[in-house]
Amino acid sequence: MDSRHTRQQFLRQCSALGLGAVFGREALALDSQSSKGKVVIIGAGAAGLTAGFWLNRMGIEVQILEASDRIGGRLRKLEGFADYPIDLGGEWIHTHPRILEKITSGHQSRALPDTIKYEIDAYRQWTGHKWKSYSAKRIFPTDYKFVRSTWADFLATYLVPPISDSISLNTAVAKIAYGNSSESKVVIKTVSGAEIEADAVLVTASLAVLKSGIIQFDPVLPADKQNAIRKGTMPGGLKAFFKFSEKFFPLGFGLAKYDDREAGDIYYYDPGFGQDSDQAILGLFAYGKVAEPLLQMSSDQVKRHVLGELDGVFSGAASRGYQAHVVQNWQREPFVRGAYSDRLTRSIIKALARPLAEQVYFAGEAIPKDRANWGYAHGAALSGADAATQIARVLG
Numbered sequence: 349m350d351s352r353h354t355r356q357q358f359l360r361q362c363s364a365l366g367l368g369a370v371f372g373r374e375a376l377a378l379d380s381q382s383s384k385g386k387v388v389i390i391g392a393g394a395a396g397l398t399a400g401f402w403l404n405r406m407g408i409e410v411q412i413l414e415a416s417d418r419i420g421g422r423l424r425k426l427e428g429f430a431d432y433p434i435d436l437g438g439e440w441i442h443t444h445p446r447i448l449e450k451i452t453s454g455h456q457s458r459a460l461p462d463t464i465k466y467e468i469d470a471y472r473q474w475t476g477h478k479w480k481s482y483s484a485k486r487i488f489p490t491d492y493k494f495v496r497s498t499w500a501d502f503l504a505t506y507l508v509p510p511i512s513d514s515i516s517l518n519t520a521v522a523k524i525a526y527g528n529s530s531e532s533k534v535v536i537k538t539v540s541g542a543e544i545e546a547d548a549v550l551v552t553a554s555l556a557v558l559k560s561g562i563i564q565f566d567p568v569l570p571a572d573k574q575n576a577i578r579k580g581t582m583p584g585g586l587k588a589f590f591k592f593s594e595k596f597f598p599l600g601f602g603l604a605k606y607d608d609r610e611a612g613d614i615y616y617y618d619p620g621f622g623q624d625s626d627q628a629i630l631g632l633f634a635y636g637k638v639a640e641p642l643l644q645m646s647s648d649q650v651k652r653h654v655l656g657e658l659d660g661v662f663s664g665a666a667s668r669g670y671q672a673h674v675v676q677n678w679q680r681e682p683f684v685r686g687a688y689s690d691r692l693t694r695s696i697i698k699a700l701a702r703p704l705a706e707q708v709y710f711a712g713e714a715i716p717k718d719r720a721n722w723g724y725a726h727g728a729a730l731s732g733a734d735a736a737t738q739i740a741r742v743l744g
């Protein structure tokens with residue numbers, strides 16, 4: 349299909365969907381330009397796949413290099429543990445689900461997945477001797493969940509099909525050489541020594557991966573970006589799921605005794621909410637400083653710790669009914685190295701986002717276009733869409 353025609357259709361539909369407010373001004377400016385160039389995207393998570401989808405729709409060649417052996421990044425599906433799929437990473441949609449249509453720019457090949465508003469009667473906190481109830485509406489004011497589906501399914505179903513041939517798994521990037529002259533290409537070197545030339549590269553690796561220095565830049569990153577990478581924080585986090593013979597627990601509760609919410613969060617929840625399942629599955633989410641002891645534990649140690657604290661509150665019901673468990677420790681994933689960025693200041697976000705020499709672009713959850721989406725899967729996806737729009741304008 350003629351790529352220019354495709355791009356014009358795409359931009360018209362962006363406009364019809366009201367995406368003008370988000371991307372439209374830049375996107376519509378592309379309408380009169382012809383497509384050229386190749387973009388390498390580092391990372392096949394929410395940001396990288398959305399950027400690939402958008403660039404592809406605009407007729408721009410993309411190649412997505414993914415270090416791990418699967419797509420999705422921090423969006424990962426656990427199958428076979430429960431009679432419904434479970435999200436091991438990002439799970440809730442923390443806004444109205446019509447955001448999904450923005451991510452696909454209205455180009456979904458089928459109806460959007462079913463979602464349900466996350467409405468539990470109360471969130472309970474164990475004080476040491478009794479439960480204290482909080483309004484769940486205040487804690488989860490705008491949250492939705494996929495029904496019998498996951499964020500990983502959303503990526504695989506709606507974004508991947510047109511770009512599946514452009515994704516290379518097990519391909520970790522070690523170095524990016526950029527900006528040698530205005531005519532020169534950016535050169536991306538993989539860990540195995542392959543060199544790939546492109547007109548632009550989009551880096552979607554997490555803030556913690558950027559901190560680790562496993563991707564080298566030549567020349568080195570400018571001082572403001574190095575400072576932003578150093579100052580921005582990305583705490584660790586994990587999720588664990590426990591299967592029991594019967595449900596002895598309420599829908600959402602916390603047992604940890606700590607006062608400082610800034611230090612992170614640990615809570616238990618029922619991942620089966622809205623999934624039409626009777627199974628007794630309990631989810632544990634732990635993030636930040638308060639999660640650190642758990643992050644150091646082996647899977648078996650997490651099990652013993654969790655059963656111990658649940659038994660103390662639910663009179664031994666946890667150990668009596670325990671059947672199986674799974675732990676996903678995101679800090680131990682070598683190409684993620686944490687959960688998600690801590691609330692970053694505007695100046696850090698701006699410095700992280702700034703492109704280099706119109707060749708090296710950045711996207712991901714730490715660089716949301718709109719700070720209301722900070723840290724979220726939809727924030728990551730929309731930052732990928734925004735970067736794609738910027739790149740297309742420059743390559744035009």
Ligand SMILES: Cc1cc2nc3c(=O)[nH]c(=O)nc-3n(C[C@H](O)[C@H](O)[C@H](O)COP(=O)(O)OP(=O)(O)OC[C@H]3O[C@@H](n4cnc5c(N)ncnc54)[C@H](O)[C@@H]3O)c2cc1C
Nearest residue numbers: 391393394395415421422438439440521683712713724725
């Ligand atoms: C425990 C937990 C719970 C969460 N809960 C929610 C939630 O309920 N709702 C929500 O909206 N969000 C949630 N999030 C956040 C959400 O998962 C992330 O914001 C989002 O998935 C980040 O996407 P991304 O594309 O920015 O980064 P990533 O998903 O990290 O993708 C980056 C990709 O780059 C790859 N990569 C890294 N380095 C290299 C390299 N050198 N070469 C090649 N590839 C590389 C990585 O392997 C990865 O696949 C949660 C996250 C965690 C960890």
